[in-house]
Amino acid sequence: MTAVMFTINGKTVKVDAQSDAPLLWIIREHLKLTGTKYGCGAAQCGACTVHVDGKAVRSCQIQMSQIEGRKVTTIEGLTEKGDHPLQKAWIVEQVPQCGYCQSGQIMQAAELLAKTKTPTRAEIVAHMDGNICRCGTYPRIVRAIERAAKEA
């Protein structure tokens, strides 16, 4: 067991776990922030996307030992009230169906908007293509990102 200290959603936490434990399970099961989802465990689907030091990463691929002193943000911490322009646009465009992938989609999209204020359609698709939505909400995700970019 290793003790690791890092910041999650603005709070400093100390977690005891195996050094090779994926950050995903630390977030979900140890810290009980279940908005981040397990989909594939192999960086194929993007359901587990969180921000580490502001960068969107697949938390299933990050090990405990890599997280000491880092700043992790999950969907629960994206904003205090869940009112990020993307979250508001997601509701207006009625994006989610089953909803399981949507935390990852929003975290991935948030990185895009942080870098690129008004992304083109092609930039959106290129940035989002690693995130699978099995319900096929892609057309609405695109619309919601465009709306958020406009209204942010």
Place this chain on the structure above:
Amino acid sequence: MTRHDLKLSRRGFVKGSAGLTFSFAISGFLGARPEALAQSGGLAQTISGWVTIGTDNSILIAAPVAEMGQGVFTTIPMIVAEELDADWSKVRTYFPPPVPGLFGNPRFGGILHVVASMATTGYWDKVRMHGAQARRVLMQAAADKWNVPLTELTTEPSVVVHAPSGRKLSYGEIAKFAVVPKEMPKISEADLKKPSDFRIVGKSVARLDIPDKTNGSTIYGIDVQVPGMVYATMLRSPVEGGAPEIVDDSETKKIPGVTQTVKLRDAVAIVGSTVEAVFAGREVLKVTWKGGATAGFNSEKALPEYAKRARTLEEKGLSYKQAGDADAAFAKAAKVISSEFMTDYVHHAQMEPMNVTVSVNEAGDAAEIWMGSQAVTVSIGAVAGLLKTKPDRIRFNQHFLGGGFGRRAYPDLPVYGAAISREVKKPVKLIWTREQDVKAAWMRPQTAHFLQAALDDKGAVIGWRHRVVGEATTGYSQPARLEQAKGLDPLTLEGAEHLYEIDNLSVEYLREIRGTALAAWRAIGSGFNKFAIESFVDEIAREQGVDPVELRLRMLQKHPRGRTIIETVAEMSNWKAKPAEGRALGFAYADVWNTPVAGAAEISLDRKSGRVHVHRFWTAVNPGIVVNPDVVVAQCESNVIYGLGQALRERNTFVDGAIAQSNFNDYEVMRMSDVPEISVKVISTPDRPTGIGEIVLPVVAPAVASAIFALTGKRMRHLPFTDERVRAALS
């Protein structure tokens, strides 16, 4: 609904009632309704099992159908609210306890079960009645209070009105004094609203589950944590039904956190204190397996054998549909067109890997289950069966489903979970890895089709023959149902019927027995049967130089709903116009479960790589009365994309008895870059609502195949149209 509200109702469900239920306490189960409202509004009245009115005018309506993305958490309560004449802005919804009868789907004999797009259509009459009864109870209470005849009362949204005296009482005010009668008032058809008077049904209402799905607070089965629980995962026999013979768990047990392994009928469970430990333990577990139903099966070798059976008319199949005299029609035909199609195995690949949390009691005769399930009552029964106890000893807590598509319509996970929990004597959260989810997929079977059309000298289709060869889907999961159907598998044959007006017709089924695990998969047999039928219709038309849309209209003289849908999509897609250079259009029509649908695809393709690009897809549906139009549009979009997956990429294969694929890298589903611009038109007619969750899917593959033909003159006969297959067809 706010985040806060949903939490209240959910917590109420788990913790149980403090006892503010005035009536209709549901024996054996804990009610969430009253105290969830009490915390927001003081007192509450449960008017029926379905409706609870808060004294603050809040309204809580049951949503008993599994919410897997199709919007029923909102749409079923909308129907109740319509007849209740509720102010929709005050309505919240929740998963009620799984009381069969009260909350069950009449279409499935009153059990809690959802498959085959049967929720809205199955619950329609029942929930209208419950809403109307609750309204009548409130009106009667007001009539008694005012001492006026019931007939003088009307309602406005959430208000009872006595027009002659100008008096009004809100539903919340009535909830303060109303006494709910022991027997609910009788409601007749005439007491229900006319569709023209609907205020809620037919409007695009924002889905109540969406806000929580944007902030991570929705609780899916996989998110459940219960006190004292341990984690488990499974290594299932790679060969379907194989048994663990020798288990070497020495490496597994060295992993910190792994506590034990448990031998199951066809799997070994790894149990421990963390997910990461049991997942790592699974990687190093060594098991020698014995037997299994798919031993030695190589699906790619087998499929041509299916095709051979299909075209060998000497072997008679079971007759599924018959009209006139097909043999005679073929004997006198001026021309016969014959064609073959094949389709591969596909599986659901729902985003939330299969999981369940189960707690079996010390005595091993009762259990509590937490999961998201399409098959609640069946799961309760199956776990009761395992524990040799009564269903009322099993408590079930429904959760949101991270996708279902048919995969969550079976009780396999709760039975595994209960078996493990009974063994380790602790609550167990069982999570399958994605690899396990793929390797132990329950699939749509691979199939082969032989079709023939008999044409008279004017080119009219006078005879139709379709022979479907494939495994019986129910043969795996519901053998009794297959027996009842006398071998005519209702799932594999779904959609092999059609409405085309052909006088002489024969549809036959030839069953394969290969031992694979099979399940209802979105649109069930219609996915492959409509691919074959509609591709063939396109082929008949092109062979004769007739417009494929025109041929369909000629064969649907007596079906105005179908004709309208076809004409609508022809117009939307500008069917008659010449497409841009390098592009082509293809068309298909279907009528599964009485919802006519048509689709048109515009494609281009890269001849070198063989990659098909679908640029546009147009579709129109007519599901009768439309409850929530935007939800229908969303389902149509979802169908197009899910349908493109099985049309272009998705396939499972068996090599030496085991599924060869393992994750999203080799089981490719549609991504954002694959998605066309989708246009949907929803036509509403005052017919009883029909299903929508899987209606458009069947037209997707044949529309794409027809477009490929229009562009290249090559007919794609094997689903999916992988790059490799397209290259082969073009070479």
